Amino acid sequence: MRIVLFGYGTMGKMIDRIATARNHKIVSRIDTPGDIPPFGELDVAIDFSTPDSALGNISACLENGVPVVSGTTGWLDGFPKAELLCRQQNGAFLYASNFSLGVNLFFELNAHLARMMSGFPDYAPTMTEIHHTRKLDAPSGTAITLAEGIIENSTYTAWDSERSSSETIPITSERIGDTPGTHRIAYDSEVDRIEIQHTAHNREGFALGAVLAAEWLIGKKGVFGMRDVLNLR
């Protein structure tokens, strides 16, 4: 595949290495606002940029008929616009808050646990996410997806940085050193705690997942997520 990378920071560089090892060609590396890749020479775009720039990058790809994979977090207010543009352009767009296989399996476990716990109101969920100190957004995109998974499968209706009501899931964000990404969900009662945790040992799983998603997206039309790639439906 001929790939453009939007964002050439920690993730962009790792994706470059993994995509090249899988015999793909990185045609263009965009790391500055306003730079425009040679859209006509591309098969797919991969965006790991910043919360402020993701929607613009994704829109430019869709307007130029280039399928686009995005892993950028912290821009989800703009997601409906990207979704609408993709459908209007009959394009292809794939977003995931987390591309690692382990986290996507963890999403399924979280939904199953939420369903099970919904019958036991003595237990209340809390979430903790830990990332590196360079991270621009909080809570993490992964934590938001996990909270949505609980909301879909319980009587909880919202998430927040604190327990603002009995129907709210509190998310605590910690920023420590170079932590690649840790997510913990705990259900506490008066007498005990049940908890599940995913710990990324490094960022390789995120980068490989994004390349696999880009390979999968070629030839498709519509708006997709990692559940489609991994056939988890």
Ligand SMILES: NC(=O)c1ccc[n+]([C@@H]2O[C@H](COP(=O)([O-])OP(=O)(O)OC[C@H]3O[C@@H](n4cnc5c(N)ncnc54)[C@H](O)[C@@H]3O)[C@@H](O)[C@H]2O)c1
């Ligand atoms: N979905 C996942 O699996 C996953 C995994 C890791 C990181 N992320 C997310 O990916 C994003 C990037 O993470 P990172 O650690 O590589 O960050 P980073 O800060 O190392 O890299 C971001 C890069 O984007 C560049 N940039 C700024 N404006 C731009 C623009 N308009 N167009 C293109 N590039 C621009 C910056 O110069 C920077 O080099 C973050 O939102 C992060 O949360 C997602």
Ligand SMILES: O=C(O)C1=N[C@H](C(=O)O)CCC1
């Ligand atoms: O390093 C980051 O930044 C990460 N961002 C994603 C998120 O916000 O969930 C995925 C994990 C790493």
